Amino acid sequence: MYKSIKKIIKIALITLVSILLLLAGLVLSLQLKPVQNFIAKKAVSYLSKELNTKIALKNIYFKPFHSLILEGFELYDTKGDTILIAERLNASINLNQYWGNNKIVINKLTLENTSAYYQVYKDSSNIKFLLDYLNPPKKDKKQVSKNLIFDLKQLKLVNNQFRYIDHTKKHYAKVVDFGDLDIKHLNADFQGIKFDNNTIQLDIKQLNLIEKKGLEIKGLATNAFVSNRKIELKKLLLITNSSIIKDYVKLEFNGFEDFSDFNNRVDVDLNIKNSVLNSSDIAFFSSAMHRVKFDLKIKKATAKGKVNHIDAKNIHIETEKSTKLIGNVKITGLPDIEQTEFKLSNLKLESTYKDLQNILPKLSNRKDFKLPELLKSANTIIYNGSLNGLYNNFKIHGEVKTDLGSIYTESSLNFQNDFQYDGLYQSKAFSIGTLLDNQVLKTSGFDLNLKGSGTSSDNLLLAIDGHLENVDFKNYTYQHIPLTGKIVDKKFIGSGAIEDPNAKIDFQTEVDWSNPAIRYNLTADINDTDLYALHFSQQNGIIVHSTTIETNLMGSNINNLVGETTGK
Structure with missing residues (x-):
């Protein structure tokens, strides 16, 4: 009896050791590249038949419980067009939680030199057959006790390409087309990944790419949250x-299909600070912006709304050397810059003649635009008020402070063709002498209504109606001078009157x-005019009671005038 039990135990031990050796041999054989490639090719062949498409795999290496490497993986759709070509896929895995929690942890997944192609058609897409296979009708599904859970910790992309085209949408040749994307040199490092059926959270440590229209993302780092209704980017760079x-940045939408009409269907919430915005980058999304040039330093700004109707507040923008804009703005009509309306309120704008001469030609798309030379003496310009209209045709309502004095205005400025201006201009004291040298x-x-166009004496057209007051001429202050006139064809024709205690002219x-x-040419009717009081004579008591003076003079400057002056 004892010998029989001993014999049974010995046979059992030999059998157990044999099984363990067999399992060990099997595990060891699975680490051999030829064995793994043989199994992989059998699996690829099976999947190809199941999916009725072409699948290829050059090499596979699997280190049990640790890593998986695929090389030369190719997947095609049922028409034979490429879906995925991956030169190398490297997954570092942890299966410790598989047995108890049905979870596979992928510590790091690296895709190198991978090209992915996604195409959308009227009733389907090039990956629909995959989705149908992975999600069969309920009656065909086998009951499983637990869903398999994948936990991806880090995703790294190295020199990848993504091609997307939606054949149901209209396409655009000159701007980035969200329905026709070709992204190359895609490199990224996504960490801290957490996802469920509807959301993904991750830290984007680094991302760069080049889109076929020339847009380049040189760097992107942010804490990202993505769902089927929202994309939120915190700590963005x-x-x-x-x-x-x-x-x-936060984007809210009803579904990702809204991105095909981004400007009208996606809500934007921005909080920007210490940033730089160049018009050439906006031009990647709006062809009209190629006609406008600017480079802005955004110290701070908040904005909400859709791109075609956005409300920005607490803006602090700087450009050139000395130009600063602070205020609120509502923008309606983007991305068509030619039809976009701006409403700026609580506005403070600081600039200089030199800065404006650099800004306005680029902003108005008129390289030949020149500010009048005589405005150089105004130098520093500070405007407080409002501004409403197009970027090159707008109404202003506020006060302009310069080195020569302050002007209150309700007027319009138009840079679309020639420089045009129209409106009311008032000042209590302005250094006109310095302006005119x-x-x-x-x-x-002055209190003047001005309507005109042009910026030089050669092309100036101007209508003037109003009055001057407290005019300091030859150290005498004239109280009130009504004035009306016009400039046309290099000629000024005007009339006026001096109504003063010491002069009636x-x-x-x-x-x-x-x-x-x-x-x-001048014709003047002079009455009760005290030439001494007006500092035209050094002798007291010289008063012109009634006379008419006519002049007909000619010369290139005041020192070479010739002609005649008559009085009667």
Whole structure:
């Protein structure tokens, strides 16, 4: 009896050891590349038949419980068009939780030199057959006790390509087309990945790519949240061709199909600070922006709404050397910049003549635009008020402070064709003498309606109606001078009156500079005018009670005038 039991135990031990050796041999054989490739090719052949398509795999290496490497993997759709070509896929895995929790942990998944192609048709896509296979009708599904859970910790992309085309959408040749994307040199490092059926959270440590239209993402780092209704990017750093955007972006939508009409269907929530925005990057999304040039430093700004109707507040923008804009703005009509309306409120704009001469030609798409030379003396310009209209045709309502004085205005400015202006301009004291480089004319107040166009004496058209007040001329202050006139064809024709305790003068004048020798014609009716009080005479008591003076003079400057002056 004892011998029989001993014999049974010995046979059992030999059998157990044999089984263990067989299993060990099987495990060891599975680590041999030829064995793994043989099994992989059998699996690929099986899947090809199951899916009725072409699948290829060059090499596979599986280190049990640790890693999986695929090389030369290819997947095609049922028409024979490429879906995926992966030169190398490397997965570092952990199966410790598989047995108890049915979970496979992928510590790091690396895709190298992979090209993926996704195409959408009217009723399907090029991967529909895969989705149908993986999600068969309920009656065909086998009951399973637990769903298999994948936990991906890190995803790294090295020199990949993604091609997407939606054949149901209209396509655009000049701008980035979200229905026709070709992304190359895609490199990324996604960490801290958490996902369920509807959401993904991850830390994007690094991402860069180039889109076929020329848009380049040189760097992207952010804490990202993605769902089928929202994309939220916190601690954002985005570097593109010529721009740097920082801080926070949130996009809300009804579904990813809304991105095919991004400007009208996706809600945007931005909080931007210490960023740079260049118009050339916006032009990747709006062809009209190729006509506008600017480079802005955004100190801070918040914005909400859709791209075609956005409300921005607490804006602080700087550009050039000395230009600063602070305020709120509502923008309606983007991305068509030619039809986009801007409404700026609580606006403070600071600039200089030199900055404006650099900004306005680029902003108005007029390289030949020149500010009047005489405005150089205004130098620093500070505007407080509102601004409404198109980027090159707008209405202003506020106060302009310059080195020469302050002007209140309700007017319009138009840069679309020629420089045009129309409206009310008022000042209590403005250094007109400095503006006109005239030593005897100093400050003057005015209340004028001006309507004109042009920026030089050669193309100036101007209508003037209003009055001057407190005019300091030859150190005498004239109280009130009504004035009306026009400039056309290099000629000023005007009339006015001096209504002052020491002078009563009505005048009509014509100044013609269409020839090198400028012609000055003046007719003035002078009554009860004290020449001594007006500092025209050093002798007291010289008063002109009633006379008419006519001049007909010609010359290129005040020192070479010739002609005649008559009085009666």
